[in-house]
Amino acid sequence: MLRRIIYLFLVLIIFGGLAGAIAYYAFDFKPKMIAGFIMSAPKPVETISAEEARQDQWEPEVSAIGSLTAVNGIEVAPQVGGIVREILFDSGDLVKKGQKLFQLDTDTEEADLKNFRVQFGNAETELDRQQKLLDKGFASKSTFDTARLLRDRMQAEIERTEALIAQKSIYAPWDGRLGLRDVAVGKYVAPGQNMIWLQTVDPIYVDFTVTENDFGRIKVGQKVKAKFSAYANDTFDGEVFTTDARVSEASRMITVRGKLQNPAGRLVPGMYSDVKVIVGEPAPVVTIPQSAVTYSLYGDSVFAVVKAKDADPNAKEPDLEAERRFVKLGLVRDGRVNVVEGIKPGDQVVIAGQNKIDQGSKVRIDNSIALNLTVDRNAQ
Structure with a gap:
């Protein structure tokens, strides 16, 4: 009986050891071995697009941000009322100074003018007789003076009626x-009633506001x-024409007025524009495509392409790796950004594939x- 117990105990010890060895292999040794293989395996090579930083x-x-304003702009309105007889233009026409736009009915004034001229002739005859x-x-x-007064009054009535007709x-x-x-033709218009808007289109003003700091650089x-x-795709050129005489108390900004050339008349008052004032001579800057920059709350960064630290000397292709660099940025212009610190001319930066x-x-x-991404965006 004792022998059986001893044998059973030995069997339990053997099976317990085997179970422990299997558990150790499955839950400790094997995971560590796999992790070691993974860690020692070469990193996959990712395909990216890159471009050299350049000096511009x-x-x-x-x-x-500016808004267009007409150099001259008025609502054309009559000084006197009347029925519109003729409209001598089409909406949107370009017109010259002195070009006739409207003719109001003058039948009543023409009749008055004839009457006054007849009376003026009679007054002239009476004045000669006196x-x-x-x-x-x-x-x-006194009789002579009365005759002359009548003649002068008729002359004044003629001149007044002629002015009214004009x-x-x-x-x-x-x-x-x-x-x-x-x-429209046939409509009665009252004195001062708006008939059409007329504005100068070439040149045209662009008004925009700048800070006090920037105002000191503008002339x-x-x-x-x-x-x-x-x-x-078009840029309209002009120059700074004048500036306002005071700073706005509400915004602490000051208005600057530029004058743009607009020979084709494509610009109209009220349009908004992105305005840039050139305030100095060209200076050298390091620029990269804006798509290379990763913007974040803790700092802006780019990936530079550098030679791998553990490069394989027998590799057929250059062994390259990505190096994250935090950068200080300046102005953005035409899809490129000025890098003040962090990148030098000639450094290659990743412009596609950063993810x-x-x-x-x-x-x-x-x-x-990068070419395929550009094509896809254009297709959309």
Whole structure:
């Protein structure tokens, strides 16, 4: 009986040891062995697109948001009321100074003018007769003065009526572009009633606000460049025309007025624009594509492509890796950003594929990636 117990105990010890060995292999040794294989395995090479940082010549500038204002702009309105007889333009026309725009009805004034001219002729005849009688001593001076007063009054009535008739012909006071007319032939218009908007289109003002700090860098005559969403591929040139005489107490900004050339009349008052004022001579700057920058709360960074620290000397291709660098950025212009610190001219930076890499990742450069991304965006 004792022998059986001893045998059973020995069997339990043997099976317990086997179970422990199996558990150790499955839950400790094997995971560590797999982890060691993984850690010792070569890192996968990620395909990215890269571009060299370059040194450009950038002009220092002040950027702002502006709004267009007509150099001259009025609501064309009559001085006197009347019925519209003729409209001598189409909405949106470019007109010259002195070009006739409207003709109001003048039938009543023309009839009055004829009447006054007849009365003026009679008054002239009576004045001549009284002059002769006065010379012969057959008329008094007061009678002669009364006749002359009547003649002068008729002359004044003629001149007044002629002026009234002239006021019913409405002309453009300067070269400009017409808006949409608000009246039609046959409509009665009252004195001062708006008939159409007329504005000068070339040149045209662009008003924008700058801070007190930037205002100190702006001078009359500096070059102004403006871009508009309606003409995304075009830049309109001009110059600083003048500045406001005071700083706004509400915003602590000051208004600057630029003058833009607009020979084709494509710009109209009220349009918003991105305005840049060139405030100095070109200076050398290091620039990279804006797509290379990763923006974050703890700092802006880029991935630079450098030679791998553990490079394989027998590798057929250059052994490269990604190095994260925190950078200090300056101005952004035409899709490129000025790097003040962190990158030197000639350094290669990753411009596509950043989401696949991290510090020390092995990389391979294939710039067709960036080309494919550009094509896809354009297709959308």
